[in-house]
Amino acid sequence: MPKPKVALYWAASCGGCEITVVDIEAHILDVAKAFDIVFWPCLMDFKVKDVEAIEDGGIFVTLFNGAIRNSEQEHLAKLLRRKSKVLVAFGSCAHEGCIPGLANVTNRDEIFKTVYQETASTDNPKGVLPQTKTEMPEGVLEIPEFWNKVCSLDQVVDVDYYVPGCPPQSNQVWAVLDHLIQGKPLPPKGSILGAGQKTCCDECPRVRKEKKIKRFYRTHEIVPNPEECLLDQGLLCMGPATRDGCGAKCVKVGVPCRGCYGPPPGSHDMGMKMISALSSVIDSEDPAEIERIIATIADPVGTFYRFNLAHSILYRVQEDLKEKQAVK
Amino acid sequence: MAFEPKIVGFLCNWCSYTGADLAGVSRIKWPPNVRPIRVMCSGRIDPTFVVKAFREGADGVLVSGCHPGDCHYYQGNYKALRRYHLLRRVLEQFGIHPDRLMLTWVSAAEGERWAKVTQEITERVRKLGPLHLKD
């Protein structure tokens, strides 16, 4: 019997999710033994036409990492969807947009202006911007079109499962792969694999009190007590609003959880939930003091939506930035 | 047709909802732009509801509870107050004008005030124009 085929693809992401697959160490041999890897451009030389040649549904599972922010990524997402029986949004970017998704508070024109014209290191006297089509003597050159917004994978194609994390922890990755290798029955469509049902706090060993916060700190501003809950100490730990499964890696070493495992099952909007929770425990009833305490949060959106913005209720506010300019 | 803002009002049961009711019973006119949703206390108002309302097409959101110190549950409105302050900053970062969200206190006896408050937010949002967040 031929081995089931697997594919791994990398769209708008940093590549950490590819590394985490390799981080399963010797188990990678089990993967190679059990599956026929048909597409993994990061590690081996495959071409898109190889994928196009496979019959629809011919790939057993595709682990797709990265968000969708240009036309090529969309094209491959659609192609791999067609070819795969099981499509997994693998890692935070595919799951919910992750860091690339933060770009949704702005738009393409602004990004181009900054990147190609305004940064100090840019040398572009004519102010040239990327063009999708360029006429050259040799013919027309094409590059993918950059979109106004960043999408999670499931905003573009139908997704079967999600593996959260930035990146997913390798033990969880192996658990998911092992499940597939052993041919165990697949969970219901839409399930989140390789993570728990509770929050990061559940895995966190730190001692917590009833919370009362008088000011917030950034990580460089204080040396936290190693035993106590970071949030109790005023550090903006996203643990309470973040799904468990990572093993509370960050908080165990004194770094506040940034929320890469995404919202837990009861939460409709991770950032709004955190805003609600934090404001509930701010220790003041005086508007002026409340403003002062809130001012100690340097970047609320970047903190509460670091991984989840593209998948939040407000995933994107406007195609143009009229309102944003009005605010200023 | 002139722009008629759609505004969702989240009202606590004991003060603002009763106050709005009183306005009705006393035949005080207040703009139909504000569409009330009753919750037991302003402390129940999750910021998620506010963004959900914007996403569903609201141009403005009004949160109204009992006056500070008068909350039926003692302190719920202070939680609403703090959420409001933080939420304004976040809306602004997202590119939504923070004035589209208004927090106010209306007691069960303040039918007149309810009318004033609803007029105020309606005019405020009318000036800001439509938000168009519904897909």
Place this chain on the structure above:
Amino acid sequence: MIKLRIDGNEVEVNAGTPLLKAAQKLNIEIPTLCHYEGIEPYAACRVCTVEVVRGRRRRMVTACNYPATDGIEVFTDNERVRRARRLNLEMLLGRCSEVPAIRALAAKYGVEKSRFGYDPKEKCILCGLCVRMCSDIVKANVLSFAYSGPRRKVVTPFEREMATDVCIACGACAHVCPTGAITIEDLSQRRGEVPEMYLGPKTAISIPFQQAVPKVPYIDPDACIKMQTGGCGICAQVCEPEAINYKMQDEVVELDVGQILVATGYQIFDASQMAQYGYGKLDNVLSALEFEKMLNSTGPTGGRVLTKNGKEPRAIGIIHCIGSRDARYHKYCSRVCCMYALKFAHLVKDRTNAEVYQFYIDMRAFGKGYEEFYSRVLDEGVNVIRGKAAEVVEATWGNEREGHLLVRCEDTLIGKFREVPVDMVVLCAAIEPNVDQERVGQIFSLSRSPDGFFLERHPKLDPMGTVNDGIYLAGCCQGPKDIPDTVAQAQGAAARILAMIAKGEVLLDPIRASIDENLCGGCKVCNNLCPYMAITFDDVKKVSVVNETLCKGCGTCVAACPAGAITGSGFTDEQIFAEIEGILADAGNK
């Protein structure tokens, strides 16, 4: 039991009883100086000398320590005894020539002058009562004898003048010293710190006040020698029913109750904050509560109105609204002061010949029969001056130089500035919330009105209820009021409590919060949000739990839970989302 005869009377006592005790049984008086009940006799002064006859043997012995034996005959006042006492007293008088107690006793025996010398300064007769008191009873071991022969004397350790590091200042030595050789000096100048007013000294064991329930004495552990040094224990020795137990400790008793009536009362405004009235500085400026205590027939003066130097005052000024109706302190009216001030005036008129001046802003005689009482007090000749007193200063009165006071004020009825000379001033200080009002409020989750008193559920329709079912208010903890109003409120609350007990069950709204233990991450964000403290943390499961009976369904925790682990029945996220979608169904389709 043995039998003996004293001055011809037969008496039966236990063998070994000192003759002094045996004589006391017959009410025969024997003079003593160095004897003190409860302290081991030492027979130093020898003024208790008596004659004992056994058969043909006659002996002079000291009655305080000589043990009774069967069949003896004792003479306490025959010529031989009197002669012996005279000699002893003459010797004592030669040593301590000006001590009143010795001079008086000697005079009783006809001794006016001593052949053995004259020393006007010496006061100690070296009886050692103080030494035994300090070492045997108090067990502080401060005092002892030093030197021998004529240089023998009582000393503190190393003869330092102040042995305050070992002396516990109980004063017992001074108390027992028969000659007044020991005095106690108050170096601290402390006023009583007891919450009750300090108007006079009290003992380590006392009945707190006459109406105390239960009416039994209690021991102040800070003042009790037994508790401080392990010594003394005299009260246990004298208490026949053996009711004294020094090991008794304050106990924390936990009771399971379903309803609570909060009646924690008030405290009185500290008038020394208003320096212009001299409270705490001038001797005869009293707070109303101190004056109330003075008027009490079981109080320290037995109900007599006396100035600090023990004289009856010629005039008393009563100043209303101290700290009440004053934007700097309390805006509210304390409500009871006008009426008790009139009561004071009435009682002063009744008990003394003093003039009484009331300095008031408005006379608020609001209750049933109160206005009538006001008229009656006016008829009794009490002076009322409308105008808030500006200050109280020290003054002279006639040719007396000290101890008098002057109240300065504007009499707004005649539009003139007045200075009224008085001997005593009573300040009607405001009724204010207790210092621990906030803490007590937190325990019962009670809100407070802007004046700091506990907030009732509704000022007209539910003046004794609170927003927490089962918790009621009565008395001044809810706001200043007099006793009739306090009692009315308390009885109303009691009736409500009984009604609930009779009913046996409570109806709860179905709007409740509940926590899904499979979703709760145990972050504790919700733990101190609940106004009813319905949320606790289960340390075993590491999740938070809602007590559904306490929860009132406000939904604060539901909104706050970052995990979305809390559901609020009746107002779930899904229900509210559906409402939002419903009322905005027409949006967007422009």
